[in-house]
Amino acid sequence: xSDSAPTLEDVARVAGVSRATVSRVINGIRNxxxxxxxxxxxxIEETGYAPNRAAxxxxxxxxGAVALVVSGAGEPAEHVFGDPFFGRVVAGVVAVLRRxxxxxxxxxADTADARADVLAHLRQGGADGALLVSTLAEDPLPGMCVRxxxxxxxxxxxxxPVPISYVDVAHRAGAALAADxxxxxGCERLGTISGPLDVPASRERLDGFRDALRGHGPVxxxxxxxxxxxxxxxxARLLAAHPxxxxxxxxxxxxxxxxxxxxxxxxxxxxxxxxLVGFDDSSPxxxxxxxxxxxxxxxxxxxAELARLLLAHIDEPARPSVxxxxxxxxxxxxxx
Amino acid sequence: xSDSAPTLEDVARVAGVSRATVSRVINGIRNxxxxxxxxxxxxIEETGYAPNRAAxxxxxxxxGAVALVVSGAGEPAEHVFGDPFFGRVVAGVVAVLRRxxxxxxxxxADTADARADVLAHLRQGGADGALLVSTLAEDPLPGMCVRxxxxxxxxxxxxxPVPISYVDVAHRAGAALAADxxxxxGCERLGTISGPLDVPASRERLDGFRDALRGHGPVxxxxxxxxxxxxxxxxARLLAAHPxxxxxxxxxxxxxxxxxxxxxxxxxxxxxxxxLVGFDDSSPxxxxxxxxxxxxxxxxxxxAELARLLLAHIDEPARPSVxxxxxxxxxxxxxx
DNA sequence: ATGCTACGGGAGAGCGCTCTCCGACTGGCC
DNA sequence: GGCCAGTCGGAGAGCGCTCTCCCGTAGCAT
Numbered sequence: 001x002s003d004s005a006p007t008l009e010d011v012a013r014v015a016g017v018s019r020a021t022v023s024r025v026i027n028g029i030r031n032x033x034x035x036x037x038x039x040x041x042x043x044i045e046e047t048g049y050a051p052n053r054a055a056x057x058x059x060x061x062x063x064g065a066v067a068l069v070v071s072g073a074g075e076p077a078e079h080v081f082g083d084p085f086f087g088r089v090v091a092g093v094v095a096v097l098r099r100x101x102x103x104x105x106x107x108x109a110d111t112a113d114a115r116a117d118v119l120a121h122l123r124q125g126g127a128d129g130a131l132l133v134s135t136l137a138e139d140p141l142p143g144m145c146v147r148x149x150x151x152x153x154x155x156x157x158x159x160x161p162v163p164i165s166y167v168d169v170a171h172r173a174g175a176a177l178a179a180d181x182x183x184x185x186g187c188e189r190l191g192t193i194s195g196p197l198d199v200p201a202s203r204e205r206l207d208g209f210r211d212a213l214r215g216h217g218p219v220x221x222x223x224x225x226x227x228x229x230x231x232x233x234x235x236a237r238l239l240a241a242h243p244x245x246x247x248x249x250x251x252x253x254x255x256x257x258x259x260x261x262x263x264x265x266x267x268x269x270x271x272x273x274x275x276l277v278g279f280d281d282s283s284p285x286x287x288x289x290x291x292x293x294x295x296x297x298x299x300x301x302x303x304a305e306l307a308r309l310l311l312a313h314i315d316e317p318a319r320p321s322v323x324x325x326x327x328x329x330x331x332x333x334x335x336x
Numbered sequence: 337x338s339d340s341a342p343t344l345e346d347v348a349r350v351a352g353v354s355r356a357t358v359s360r361v362i363n364g365i366r367n368x369x370x371x372x373x374x375x376x377x378x379x380i381e382e383t384g385y386a387p388n389r390a391a392x393x394x395x396x397x398x399x400g401a402v403a404l405v406v407s408g409a410g411e412p413a414e415h416v417f418g419d420p421f422f423g424r425v426v427a428g429v430v431a432v433l434r435r436x437x438x439x440x441x442x443x444x445a446d447t448a449d450a451r452a453d454v455l456a457h458l459r460q461g462g463a464d465g466a467l468l469v470s471t472l473a474e475d476p477l478p479g480m481c482v483r484x485x486x487x488x489x490x491x492x493x494x495x496x497p498v499p500i501s502y503v504d505v506a507h508r509a510g511a512a513l514a515a516d517x518x519x520x521x522g523c524e525r526l527g528t529i530s531g532p533l534d535v536p537a538s539r540e541r542l543d544g545f546r547d548a549l550r551g552h553g554p555v556x557x558x559x560x561x562x563x564x565x566x567x568x569x570x571x572a573r574l575l576a577a578h579p580x581x582x583x584x585x586x587x588x589x590x591x592x593x594x595x596x597x598x599x600x601x602x603x604x605x606x607x608x609x610x611x612l613v614g615f616d617d618s619s620p621x622x623x624x625x626x627x628x629x630x631x632x633x634x635x636x637x638x639x640a641e642l643a644r645l646l647l648a649h650i651d652e653p654a655r656p657s658v659x660x661x662x663x664x665x666x667x668x669x670x671x672x
Numbered sequence: 673a674t675g676c677t678a679c680g681g682g683a684g685a686g687c688g689c690t691c692t693c694c695g696a697c698t699g700g701c702c
Numbered sequence: 703g704g705c706c707a708g709t710c711g712g713a714g715a716g717c718g719c720t721c722t723c724c725c726g727t728a729g730c731a732t
Contacts, residue, residue, distance in 0.1 A: 005459075007688055018712045023690060031710060050459040054393035055688035058717045063390065064462070065401070065441060081426040082619065087418035094417070094444060103457075105401060106440045108430060121439075123341075123386040126400070228623055257623055264625065283418065287564055287593060287620065289600070343718055354682045359720060367680060391718035394687045675732075682725085689717085698709080 006047040015043035026051060057125070066310055067127040068093065068104035069118055071134040071141050080108075080135065084283050085299065089133060089155060092303020100311055104131065115141050122150045129314045131155070131306055137198040151313040153306055157323065159200055165313060165321040167305045171201050172208030174295040174328035178249045178277040179212035181293070181330055187247030187275050192221045193234040193259060195251045205251045205279065224255045231258025239266060246274055247336070253278040253285040256292055260335070275336035290334035298326050342383040351379035362387060393461070402433060402646060403463040404440035405454055407470040407477050416444075416471065420619050421635065425469060425491060428639020436647055440467070451477050458486045465650045467491070467642055473534040487649040489642055493659070495536055501649060501657040503641045507537050508544030510631040510664035514585045514613040515548035517629070517666055523583030523611050528557045529570040529595060531587045541587045541615065560591045567594025575602060582610055583672070589614040589621040592628055596671070611672035626670035634662050 012019045017036060024032050025040040032040075043049075057063050068090070070080050080086055093104055105127050109115045118141070122130055129151035132141055136159075143162045145152035154166035182190055192209055195202030202223070210219050222238045224230030231250060235258065238245060250256035256278030260270060268274045270290055278285055281296035305324050313319055348355045353372060360368050361376040368376075379385075393399050404426070406416050416422055429440055441463050445451045454477070458466055465487035468477055472495075479498045481488035490502035518526055528545055531538030538559070546555050558573045560566030567586060571594065574581060586592035592614030596606060604610045606626055614621055617632035641660050649655055 008690095009688080019689080020691080020713080021711060024711085027690080033710065036711085050456060052394070052688050053457075053460045053462045054390050054397075054399065055717090056690075057390035058388070058394055058688080058719085059690045061390075061717085068442070080423075081430070082420040082423035084418040084420060084423075087416075087420075087423060090417040090442070094442060098444060098450075104442045106404070106426070106430060106442060108434060114434075120386060121389075124389040126389045228619075261623075261625060284620075284623070289597060289625075344720095345718080355719080356683080356721080357681060360681085363720085369680065372681085388718050391687090392720075394689085394718080395720045397687085673732100675730105677730085678728085680725105680727085683723090685720105685722085687719085687721105690715105692715085693713090695712085696710085698707105700705105700707090702703105702705085 005052075006049045007052070008049075011040070011043045011047050011049045014047055015040045061125065063125060063128055064102050065105045065127045066097065066102055066307075066314075067107050067118065067122060067130040069107045069109050069130050069132050069141065071109040071115070071132055071136055071139050073110065073136060085280060086133065088282075088299040089303040089306070092300035092305075093131060093307045095300070096304045096307035096311070102128075102311070109141055115144065119144050119148060119150070123148055129153075129310045131310055135199075137196065137200075149317075151310060151317060153310040153313065155302065155306055156201060163321050165309045165323065167302045167309065167324045167326065168201075169297045169302065169326045169328050171204035172211065174279065174297070175205040175208030175249065176212035177328065177330040178279070178295055179209050181332070182247040182249065182275055182277060182336060183213070183216075185247075185271075185275060185336065189242065189245050190216075190219050190247040190249065191238045191242055191245050192219055193231060193238065193248065193250040193255050194221050194223045195226050195255075197223050202251055209249050224251070224258075226252050226254060228254050228258040231255030232262050235259035235262040239263075239268075247276075248274060249277045249279075251279050253280045253282045253288075253292055253294055256294070256335075257284050257288055260288060260290075260292075271334065271336045277336045281331050285331075285333070288335070293333045293336040294331050295328045296331045297328050302326055341388075342385045343388070344385075347376070347379045347383050347385045350383055351376045397461065399461060399464055400438050401441045401463045402438050402643070403443050403454065403458060403466040404429065405443045405445050405466050405468050405477065407445040407451070407468055407472055407475050409446065409472060421616060422469065424618075424635040425639040425642070428636035428641075429467060429643045431636070432640045432643035432647070438464075438647070445477055451480065455480050455484060455486070459484055465489070465646045467646055473532065473536075485653075487646060487653060489646040489649065491638065491642055492537060499657050501645045501659065503638045503645065503660045503662065504537075505633045505638065505662050505664050507540035508547065510615065510633070511541045511544030511585065512548035513664065513666040514615070514631055515545050517668070518583040518585065518611055518613060518672060519549070519552075521583075521607075521611060521672065525578065525581050526552075526555050526583040526585065527574045527578055527581050528555055529567055529574065529584065529586040529591050530557050530559045531562050531591075533559050538587055545585050560587070560594075562588050562590060564590050564594040567591030568598050571595035571598040575599075575604075583612075584610060585613045585615075587615050589616045589618045589624075589628055589630055592630070592671075593620050593624055596624060596626075596628075607670065607672050613672045617667050621667075621669070624671070629669045629672040630667050631664045632667045633664050638662055 008019045008022050011022045107118050109118045133155040138159045142158045142164050146162050157168050194206040222234035224234040278292045278294035281294045285292035285294045344355045344358050347358045443454050445454045469491040474495045478494045478500050482498050530542040558570035560570040614628045614630035617630045621628035621630045
């Protein structure tokens, strides 16, 4: 045994067979005598052999890694990674990938340079494909991937529309769920705290809410940016402009939580004076007081589907792109 | 140009030089005539060349990837990934790695099989080293890495002690900060909600708290397991056994948040009747009502140091292992 | 003019693996 | 007994890159 790691050659010598046979045993095992298989396996054991991934990738053109790209504006990285929502996506992704022997390679695409790096990495075969999770209103990365012929799948519909597979939730239907619930519990004067209006998902949640309420008068909205703080300011503004509000729909739980704090400070009881519905069913929703009634996205399942789609596209590059839209459900807790 | 991706050879042909020269230009550029460099760069541009990472790794024995291993018991993956604490570690790690052109490869080591897979991956050169973040009381993985000669760095002190570098926070000092603060604001009857007592960090926080209070009578403790729910039950028990409690130290913010809910329900005002101090300074601490006074760990910095240490160990395998311990600080908010 | 160093650039040997041939051997059937 | 099909295993050609030699040329001192 030499000083460096054992190679196929070493194992073959110990087993008294050829390199090819050892390779056959390790991989698909097309047709190798069981007796020889045993001998080879013993030799592998004995030498402590571990196949070299780089050498294998060189010929198979597969790495067993997929890029998990977080595409966002220049916001601090901890924001994205610290977001439990993203964590749930990751959990779903990992659950599928690990069964397949793959792992996600975490990458940040927060600047044009970073995007170029990500694309270069992909083109260099650093990963077999990419999962793109974007917080950007308009993201050029999906288009770049398509043009470069890199298999990629998006979380959320691509904004500059490109022929690429994606998973999403039915935003309008989810918002309608919230609207119906608020109406059903007797709320008359509703308001909303939306996300940034240039983000399609925000837009759809707002439109879905308003559509469901068509014929019941205008619904005032204050846009936030999905953060706790923006929920607070939005709620304060909404309350200032419409003191008689009795129901609020926030486009995510974090903003709802912020709104909750403001309502409390202003002496409004929730849900008695003002009913509040969030979106996401993230962990804050559960730990809030009062616990948040919210529209649940099956985020883990969506993450899992994201991974499944990518693996399919990697396996079969010519596969037509599809969109998979999940239906949200209403989780009724205390706030509405 | 052939149908497949251009190779060094193609670029060399276009530039009218040898493969080696193109390689030189792309990498260290040891000594190549500037004129020729220009020609080569133009050829690279022209061919749209992207170096093949696998081929490069094969000879350099470097992948530019680092395993980020989440080592935990069989708990659901979403728990770990969804934990903002982990997200902050990742943010720190990524900040350093990206400057170095590396990326973290996310791996789960929640079972013995998974641990074996992780180790195999590392031994196969799937990553240049490993960052181990463990929630386990006793984790065999660090030892496995050391034995296999895989560069690895831990977040938190290794429990079966092994010669390996790690970063950690001064738990005892942090707990003492909490104790001193509670004493200073006049609390007399203190209690604690610790983490699992077989986890070294929990132990140290508890011991540190008690040590700082030595001579002021015994400090009752109810152990939890770092979850919201366990904080609730622990607080309820503590209150049942010691109704006259006027100060509580919880070993993390999540449990503190749970405790807060129970105190509220029991009609105790915080901080007037019972003062409460948490640990971590996680986002729940900020969004709680009342906002949590807590011991802040500089988690992002710790994550960054984690990555820096690993890169150093990869560069210089013989480098002696070290431990880097960060000092926590007290963040005073409303709860104490 | 000769030798020596210095440096730019090419040739070519691998890195460790997979996979396509192709040869050898076996057994069943005419 | 001969032939063909079928099965098993070996030889060897790459995959695309890096890096060590080595040669050629130029610059300088002898």
